[in-house]
Amino acid sequence: MRLPESNAQSSKRDPRSEERISCLTLVIMPELPEVETVARGLDENVAGDVIESVWLGSKPEPLKSSAAEIASVLEHSRIVRVRRVGKHIVFDLEKGARGEWVVHLGMTGQLLIASPSLETAKHTHAILKLASGRELRFVDPRRFGRLAVVRLESGDGAGFAAPGNEPLEAKIDQFIGLFHHRKTPIKSALLNQKLLSGVGNIYADEALFRAKVRPRRRASSLTRGELQKLHTGLLAVLREAIKAGGSSINDYVDAEGQAGFFQLKHRVYGREGKPCFVCKTPIKRVIIAGRSSHYCPHCQK
DNA sequence: ACTATGTCCTGCGAGC
């Protein structure tokens, strides 16, 4: 994971600079903690602002709603709040009727707050002009990201919902109930967004390391105790990552500092061949469900 | 009802 070169130029000395958020979004793989951090940062910076106009890229856009639908919901709406739902960023909107703008960052998606004078980056798919004079831009080179809108007709519309359970809120019995009968590898089950929404490849590996469970194990083979440790490990690693990201929002100084998520050392992810921090055994990498999976063959059973 | 696999997309880096 390297810093894209654009990171250097978007980093400014002033920690209050609106460029802060772009710095953050450039260096991360958006799983739950990263999306949470981006959503919080956006909430702090654009809540209360009004979307004056919307430009959507003309190429095959990464849109789930039609361009016209997105523009009609977004334009002249006030951003009430920005929050995370699973791996999605949800903008609560108000324009007489309520609505929601739902953004999924995919792998490489970024939501940047920029001044109109800032050069438009390659792969910019959407630009929202805000009443404050700033722009909110959606940039996504790999186009795995998605944009959609939800109209909420009356006051009590359901709104956007994640397909599965919120990992940070799932109680232990609920957690065990999700996994204990499944024959698929526990790693695959953790990545299944219909079970838990928000866990991605990195934190799945890290949680399994903390639980001392190998990723290839059938979910149904895990004992109650192992599932409890997995639940604990997952909560711990997600909370630590959110804390690390959150601190970078407050303490971010410049790109050299590489605060935030760089404070959180992965114990197995991306460490193939390197010694386990616990027992020094080289970390192994295998492919499960098409995804690279990292584990310690000694610590994890 | 589950589970497994292929596909999308671009930038980057390893290897020749």
Next chain:
DNA sequence: TGCTCGCAGGACATAG
């Protein structure tokens, strides 16, 4: 030095 090729991965489609 310059090129090719494989890899990265979330969500969805499709097949089993």
